[in-house]
Amino acid sequence: MGDRVEVIAPAGPPPAPQLAAGLDVLRSWGLDVRCAADPERHHPTLPYLAGTDAERAAQLQKAWCDPGNAAVVCARGGYGALRILDLLDWTAMAAAGPKVFTGSSDITALHAVLGPACGLVTMFTPLVASDAMAEPVAQENMRRMLFEREPTLHGGPSARTLVGGTAAGPTVGGTLSLIVSTLGVAGVPAPPDGSIVLLEDITEAPYRIDHFLTHLLRSGWFDTVAGVVLGSWLKCGKPERVHDVMVDRLGGLGIPVVEEFGFGHAEGQLSVPLGASVVLDADTPTLTFVR
């Protein structure tokens, strides 16, 4: 990661105090931080959006195509990334050359297109203006993933094997409900052959998680998947109920599955790369990066 990073708000409006605190964390890492995200800016009629679609798309496009920026860092999720995907000039984005892209939750919609379109690994990390960015453990996990990535990422304290085995391939995924929103949409690539899928979500009841997984399964989305790594399911009801859904929907696919690996909305989250070649060992459980 280089010197200058630009913080943007392509989805929901970032709360001012959390944004200020998150920018300080980035500065504490020695980064030259610019902030295009503006807590005061809202869509004129849809208050959950940090400006009009045209404004948010232009903010991302400008930040990404600025050769002075080594990274573009998302401030907030919520909802809205989906609305700008068709407004971005992906040819220009790809031509802007490699840089780091970070974010999670609603930003999954951007990861799903930006990574493949630009041929890059992107980083599923805490959002700058979020509770996670105030946690020392999640901060340190993010800092290490960006600056000194170790060859093997170990699952967190709750990680456990649902189906054992190993698999190797590129990581794809992010927040489940946003992955679902790619189905049936032209121009969003299916998971590459042998993909290792990372999935997590927040505030989705077990039956809704079942609904999302059933939709993905029926669409054939899992057909090319070689392994599944599940993150946290924060505020998604009783964990044992979510576990039962995972057993029922994913336990019989004949591929390794890990639960509660440690990424996602829950406390002390790991940062994980999307589009990275990895070996999943579901027994250990670990993700080892293939250089």
Add this chain to the structure above:
Amino acid sequence: MGDRVEVIAPAGPPPAPQLAAGLDVLRSWGLDVRCAADPERHHPTLPYLAGTDAERAAQLQKAWCDPGNAAVVCARGGYGALRILDLLDWTAMAAAGPKVFTGSSDITALHAVLGPACGLVTMFTPLVASDAMAEPVAQENMRRMLFEREPTLHGGPSARTLVGGTAAGPTVGGTLSLIVSTLGVAGVPAPPDGSIVLLEDITEAPYRIDHFLTHLLRSGWFDTVAGVVLGSWLKCGKPERVHDVMVDRLGGLGIPVVEEFGFGHAEGQLSVPLGASVVLDADTPTLTFVR
């Protein structure tokens, strides 16, 4: 509608008191009521399902293919219809000949496949084991739609024009989140050319409704749609926020749009047919059936 109807539970388990009361309503219409739905039956690990997928699929298949049944009537929504779509023998279902199919909410997933597969108009009505089935107005709307359909269906007291104009075509739709779950799935037909889309939902925040509509729009689902008739958005946040989402997402499509027509989860709901040829007059607003 003929003499004998069979009540099934292809999704969630019906609460016993509501089911008993609903069966009484059907009997009060002079129907010979059989009930395959069993409030005591649950999936062994997923309590939101009224039995295993195989059991629920077999119950529907048997009821539909029984030549003694003039109608198959769904007891309850919740979640689960999506899970049985690929377990049904659609060739046998189509061969069973015309009969009446009723239900709503999660049952939208069945309407979307059963109607086109069997070449039938299906009925988006209250579920037998639901609060709506206990309301005299919703009951009477359902009874009239099934037994003495009038040539023109008038919008309810809250119906209003969002975009004026007229359009003619077959009705499609139902509950928004279930329509979304058809995207990217082989074998689910896109809306026919000139479709008049009916949409409603329950417990989805305005940003989630935006998410669903944006997904449908990006997938091209609206490309063949000639008119939109919106129902109720019960427990979906402030109605004016939902209205703003509709203006933003649907107001610029260049097709007539009606809000709060009267069908959906809210009190006193209208029953509406899916797959029926209609003329929408968004100014009146009315749906007139083309015989």
